[in-house]
Amino acid sequence: LAISRWQDFKGKESDQTTTGDLFSESKIGPGGLDIIKAWDKDGGTVTELFIIMDDELDASKTYFIEREGFTGCEIAIGGAFSAESFEEHYTYTGDDLGAIYTEEKTNFRVWAPTASEVVLNLYEKGDGDCLVDSYPMKADAAGSWVYELAGDQNGVYYTYSVTVDGITQEAVDPYAKAVGVNGNRGMIIDLASTNPEGWDKDKNPNADLKINDVIIYEAHIRDMTIHAQSGAKNKGKFLGLAEEGTVNSAGDSTGLDYIASLGVTHVHLLPFYDYASVDEENVDGKEYNWGYDPKNYSSPEGSYSTDPFNGEVRVKELKQMIQAFHRKGLSVVMDVVYNHVDDAETFCYNQIVLGFFSRIDKDGVYSNGCYCGNDTASERAMIHKYIVESVLYWAQEYHIDGFRFDLVGLLDVDTVCDIVKRVQEVRPDVIFYGEGWKLPTVLTKEVTLATQIHSNETPGFAYFSDDIRNLVRGSNFKVEEKGYVYGQKGLVKELQQNMMGMPSWAVAPNQVVNYASCHDDHTLYDKLQEGDPEADRDKLIRYNKLAAAIVFAAEGIPFIHAGEELLRTKVNEEGEIVMNSYNAGDFVNAFAWDNLQDKDCVDVKNYYMGLIAFRKAHPVLRLCDSADIQKRFTFADVQKGEVMAYSVDCAGVENEAAKELYFIFNPDNEAYEIQLPEGEWEIQLNGSVSGTKALEKVSGSVKVDAISAMYLVRK
DSSP states (O other): OOBOOOOOOOOTTGGGSOHHHHHTTOEEETTTEEEEEEEESSSSSOSSEEEEESSOOOTTSOEEEEOTTSOOEEEOGGGGTTSHHHHHHHOOOOSOOEEEEOSSEEEEEEEOTTOSEEEEEEESSSSSSOEEEEEEOEEOGGGEEEEEEESOOTTOEEEEEEEETTEEEEEOOTTOSSBOGGGOSEEOOOGGGGOOTTGGGOOOTTTTOOGGGOOEEEEOTTHHHHSTTSOOSSTTSHHHHHOSSOBOTTOOBOHHHHHHHHTOSEEEEOOOEEESSSOTTOTTOOOOOOOOSEEEEEEEOGGGSSOTTSHHHHHHHHHHHHHHHHHTTOEEEEEEOOSOOSOTTTOHHHHHTTTTTBOBOTTSOBOOTTSSSOOBOTTSHHHHHHHHHHHHHHHHHSOOOEEEETTGGGSBHHHHHHHHHHHHHHOTTOEEEEOOOOOOOOOSSOOOBOOGGGGGGSTTOEEEOHHHHHHHHOOSSOTTOOOGGGTOTTOHHHHHHHHTTOOTTOSSGGGEEEESOOSSSSOHHHHHHHHOTTOOHHHHHHHHHHHHHHHHHSSSEEEEETTGGGTOOOBOTTSOBOSOOTTSOHHHHSOOGGGGGOHHHHHHHHHHHHHHHHHHHOGGGSOOOHHHHHHHEEEOOOOSTTOEEEEEEOTTOTTOOOSEEEEEEEOSSSOEEEEOOSSOEEEEEOSSOOSSSOSEEEOSEEEEOSSEEEEEEEO
16 A cells, blocks of 8 residues: 655654665554555655555554654555555445435445444434434445434434544534534435425426527526515525516516526526525524535535425425426526535535545645635545435436536546436436636546546536636626727637637537626626726616627527626625625625616616527527538628628528528627628617517618627528
8 A cells, every 4th residue: 555645754864864774664553564665755855755564554543653763653544545445445336325214214324434433323303402312333345334223214313423543523424315404414304205296297398408509597596586576475495486476566577487588498506505604593594605615415405495494394395496497497407516615624524534525735735726725536436426426316306407517627527527427327408517717726646627628528518618708798807807898909810719619628619608797706787887987878788788699699508697687786785896796695696676677677688588589599509510610600801890790601400490690799889881791681689679580681781880789690
């Protein structure tokens, strides 16, 4: 067994002494295993040792090396967690981890290879001093521990007390399917009893769509119903977003009905697994967070349920919400955060197997490439297994239709590919996409990470394109930086590549998510204000419409942040724009349903609905083959300011009614007369109106207004 990460093992003259001289007669304890050979990394100063013993280490013990005259060094088995020999010996391959319930008995299995003792604790409730009994578990295959409990245990809460090297910690089961208030105890649950009526017939209403046929709308569960004008009874809850027929005071549809009316196909919901930052005992519900701080991966969040103290309620109510979405023709995308946890020290997996879930560098410090305090060691076999099985569980048990992966660039490509493969074997309709940014993580073994530039290694998984986002409206990180919609010069050539769904890193457009804004950073309207503080409302609206017209014309997968279509702004009580509103509360984040009475907001909403309808009507905008797309796109040399114009040949595209499409984008502050290809063209979108009906028929040339787009169709 080779182990690295030895530190501070220095003698009086260690910088002058070879490793062999220092350690040829050393012992490793307890047990006095002989060191057969030890050497340093570089053949010089002893700062990091690679040691081979003549016997196997016991994963449940902590060892130390000592030699007279030298400082001793404690050796934690954690240094070997990613070693091939450790994984061969301790990788559990069964599918029965967690609490497996039947009416007759519940079987428990927890993976704890470093433990000397594991005890199962049963509780009457999810909180408080209510221990019912404790049972010692039995060591079993590949480092797992088991216990069989007779009788119907549905609704009983439980934890594990795990002893490692004489220290005992009590932890939630990482595989717990339900938890008590604030997620501090797991709950044994009869999942079949939580299914709403008709659940066996519930299915993805858009199962026939390929990924670049979908139109994604990103929303936060609480935001969508917490506003006083939402009309929802269960404000801020799963059930609130399941309510049909909700209206604001003027009678405009809100909530679920409103979303369905837009024409989008998939609703991406910010995290709704059990997260740490909101105190579920706070019954007045004033606390707020987006939820990118996972605590329990396999249970829904309690603050969205009507009773967070009963672990069954959150499960039932989430299923009811998903079923309501499906009835409305909307697929559900779950935002998942497997790249880090809320607190690595207190995360249940790390309490059971110390430090195992997270990447830790050679100095014992948690890797922090995510900038949230810790990075997940997905490259380890048991963490790979955990993540894959977690996603598969949500897809099957909750009928989730897609997964958006937060900072997926911190996960390895093998894990991502296995997720896609395993889920699509049983649910081929499920879609996958995520943030493929390159981040400075510390790996525990050599793997390739699922970043944008490795998209060729993750077929079936799409990535957000910050390329088109930054080109259209400017950088996220420099609010003063202007994008194409402002008339910024020198961006047309790169933008042309993105219109074909071909940013520099992409293999094919069905791996490219195009967007102008998302929950992170500024809303689109706020970004446009920051980029041009002197612009009046009319000009900001023209910027907004132009940005949306670009996104919806591009090959790839269009994505909208909720409220983008209603000029959503996030401003605090002092009137200041809030860039990062992850915990800013309802005043800043609530979806303002009274905006449906603002004529400008309604105008922009209708424009987005027209864009959605146009895209749905034209399969040529949803192609998968980059080579085919390049042949169909012809970019015109218009030589009018920063205008971009191009035609798309529709010949041979299945279900495409048009012969040719022509797109013109004018970001300048003046109108231009633009030459058209031969033939008669229908204008179906201009700077004011969008849709699938002819606004006007033209030939020869057409006038395109300042800061506007135009879509034309030749039939």
